[in-house]
Amino acid sequence: MSKEQFTIPIGPQHPALKEPGHFTLTVDGEVVTGASVRLGYAHRGIEKAVESRNWVQDLYLLERICGICSHIHATAYCLGVEKLAGVTAPPRAQAIRVLVAELERIHSHLLWLGVAAHQAGFDTLFMYSWRDRETVMEVLEQLTGNRVNYSANLLGGVKFDVDTRVLETILSGLDFLETRTHHYLDIVSGDRIFLQRTRGIGMMTSEQAERLGVTGPTARASGVRRDIRVDAPYAAYDRYPIQVVVETTGDLEARFIVRLKELLETYHLIRTLLDGLPEGDLKTRMPRRIAAGETISRVEAPRGELFYFIKSDGGDQPARIKVRTPTLSNMASVTQLAVGHQLADMPMLLTGIDPCFSCNDRLTTVQTSGESETWTWEKLRQYGIASYRERG
């Protein structure tokens, strides 16, 4: 009868990432009537700042939207601006962009595996997956000179070439990672205790995923075959086709499996790419002023579709850049998924948010009286269990 509000802050000060946020649930009796998310702790105002810096400076600003997908942001931006300027980066540069993007995917997926394991309280898996992640970090550092913000991209090309030494490091790194990935696949699909925390949890059917605009591995784990690398190949992906990995169960376990299988696909792609790396220049000349126009650039970030809208009015600064990150749309999906469900189902649903899967640990009840009482994830969950028991 009375409407109550619950706020669930997510990860305000966690080492392991993400723009911190809050979820607010409005409930009527037991049914969730509204869910909303509040972000902004990491909002810096990048979309505005780009309008007062030149095209080159913006490359580095956009690269720093997030340190986990740094390269893919820069790539999306470069591809867009090049399209506007009517310039195409040379084939070797495009191939290197793909190479770095795929290496970044490896780092990102292993990072997620570790963080997710840490969340589940499986620290040993976290330690091992991050140990193995160092292999790819080392490769990236050798290739580009930085472990996180690679700045491999330039408008009109790339900065760094693949020489034989780097090539060998990559290849030997891949062999190691491949065996490890199979090993992790074994664990996430075999360890019974771990499975208790992933199997059947955070279910999302393919219809739901479709309707909710979920992207990336989360969508693919629900059987939605959507991957920009295949649907609308960019950079050099038309030359290096990949198999889209799809799982149909749509639970957390499927999300683990999709990511790990995607890694195997990535190793394969990198090997073919390095086999037939096109010769040629690394960059072409770019004008400082970009011809007026609007363009859209879509790429597949490790976490899903990344969307850029770029508008130029012919000057040396962009007129507008709109960035839609995959995490935002996944967050959006969860707030929608919540409505109409029992309060008791919330934990499982919120667990479906991509990057962290049990981060929703705290919630505050703001009662109509205006007083604020504390509810926790745990209390909510226990409430869930109790109510299931009652329902039988």
Next chain:
Amino acid sequence: MKIETMLRDIIQSLFHKPVTELYPAQRQPTPQRLRGKLRWNPEKCTGCCLCVKDCPCSAIELITIDKDNKRFVMRYDAGRCTFCAQCVQNCRFNCLEMSSEDWELAAMDKALFTVTYGREEDVQSLLGCVAPTGDPAGE
């Protein structure tokens, strides 16, 4: 209770040396391309300022001492720099490079991050003429 997959890992670890790199007692060699602190060589600089123009965070500044004789001084702030190497790309005369050795930059005083590069006498003359005003960044 399929835990033997992980068991293999931990038993291996028990009988192997940890992978831990014992920094700072031991330092691993750094990759050649590592982008550490920026270095500037005044000899070839023409004062074109291309490097300054595209720096995303105003970390470098070129101060002209004597334009005709190509005497410039560069002030660099490692505390602002994002180590993106765009300036290195922009310089057509290869005056700039990023050190692969100089990356342990931590300090307790922010002022230490600002360095002035240039020929000895130019730096002297710059500091000399600015010091009396007491505001080295005041131009």
Next chain:
Amino acid sequence: MDTFLKEGRWSQALEQIKLWARLNSPWVIHFNSGSCNGCDIEILATLTPYYDVERFGIKLRGSPRHADVLICTGPVTRQARDRLRRIYEQMPDPKFVIAVGSCALSGGVFDGCYNVVGPIDAVIPVDVYVPGCPPRPEAIIDGVVQLLGKLQQGARP
């Protein structure tokens, strides 16, 4: 007189022991006040087998009450400013702050963005600055080692 001396020595020894303990058991808490995550992953990486800061007795704690050192990343956004200050205030004395990354030092690329208040030291006092974007995990460890060095010299009680 005699006893006075003895007491002096005794309390001196006690101070020494306290200092030793403090140097060897820096527990840290980490706060992201608006960073790009880059620095944060590198901090997390220092806990993992390759760098393993448990060697120095460093432990990552979730509660500011248990922490001696606050590691901050990122420029301070308007929304995060008060939280940062609150966390700092909750820590028991003596407490230390390490600012990691160019953003935390000067705002880095984000300097001048409308929602950015400024670097960390615009909000709370900072003891050690670690430049880099992001600094390598070794460089972060170097920062911690410098902080411990500073402590040892008794720059601050």
Next chain:
Amino acid sequence: MLASLFALLIFPAGLFVLVNGLAYHWIDRKLVARLQNRVGPRWFQPAADMVKLLANEEVLPTGVDARLFTALPVVALAGALAAMIYLPIAGLPPLYNFPGDLIVAVYLLSLLTLCTGLAGAISKDRFSIIGATRALTQLFSYEAPFLLALLGPAFAAGSWQINEIMAYTSSQWLILTQPVGFVVALIGLMGKLEMAPFDTPEAETEIVAGAMTEYSGRGLALFLLGREVELVGGLTLIAAFYLGGINNPFDYALKTLVLLLGVAGVQTLMTRLRIDQVVGLWWRYGALLALGQWLLLLGQRMGT
């Protein structure tokens, strides 16, 4: 209360137990680190942590009962230390004994959990409160199987007195005849101590630091010390009852260290259990198994 704690502390045995606790704590952490392919902490780490905490400022959260807040950690440690009096410290015969001291010792060892729970409950911080609820839930779900598992040997020996049970077990390895009891006791101990897969009450990724969230400085140090003492006590009991008794310091060290290795292995191998799994698992299987074995023993005794 302070005086009694002091008396226990200056007591050489008490001191030994503390040092022993610190050392075992280090070995445990080191083993876990090694199993995770890391170097791990230095040998003096727990001692340094302890001294530092003792030296640190102790913040008293607003709105809590100050006396209770400071007394609880003291009681917790005192309880754990008092329990040690009845145990064969380092393989030497117990300092005191009387018929039924086993029950007393086990209950003194649970005092710590109880205090932790209370401490969380009075802290008025939301994380502390959940931590407290979880700690207490866990108390009931681990304490009981632990006790039942220790009653197995007692029953076999036909006595409730620790040294008599030991006299019986030193002639035979009960781990062979009562393997279930052994496993239940070890897991129960880990649960009591809130060690890795059973560390739900202080799951850092979920509720910051559980009941301890608001404690800093001295209070935290005492709680941690109490836990270390309990580790030693628990391992001693299990080794004495299941691993053929402990007759001398060497025997003691060997057997408890082997146990510690097992504990570290379990810690690294498993994912944290959810609190409902924790409770479910132990009430359903742990307690049942222990009870089952107990009944079996009863039957055997009746039969003979």
Next chain:
Amino acid sequence: MNALEQAQDILAAWVQAWHTPEDNRFDAQVAPADLISTVQALDDHGWGYLVAITGLDHGAEAGEMEVLYHFCRGAAVLTLRVAIARGQAAVPSVCAIIPYASVFERELAEMLGVEVYGTPDPSRLFLPDDWPEAVYPLRKDAELD
């Protein structure tokens, strides 16, 4: 028939003007009043999914703003362009049809000051709690310190 031709068919009744700025893209000018019907039509035909909503401010002189609804289907991108006056910037909410648009609409409202009427949740998404009212950072003439 490829995806864009299909979209052209579906939207024929409402589109005021269209052009193809790039391969695989198709921009359709739609009146604010027709927005809901167009989105409904796309949804009925199951054409693609909404990826983003972009707000464009053309500046005080032009006195105009645009709201762009980007739909994707495979490689094809269809953009519905809704032009609105800067003085009374308002568009109807599409949340009734596409519920997850809520987040995008909130962003649009707080960043550009476009009123989205009918949107289920008008609260702030990114801007801090102490942000002044009626300051819209992405407007060209926003006064930011």
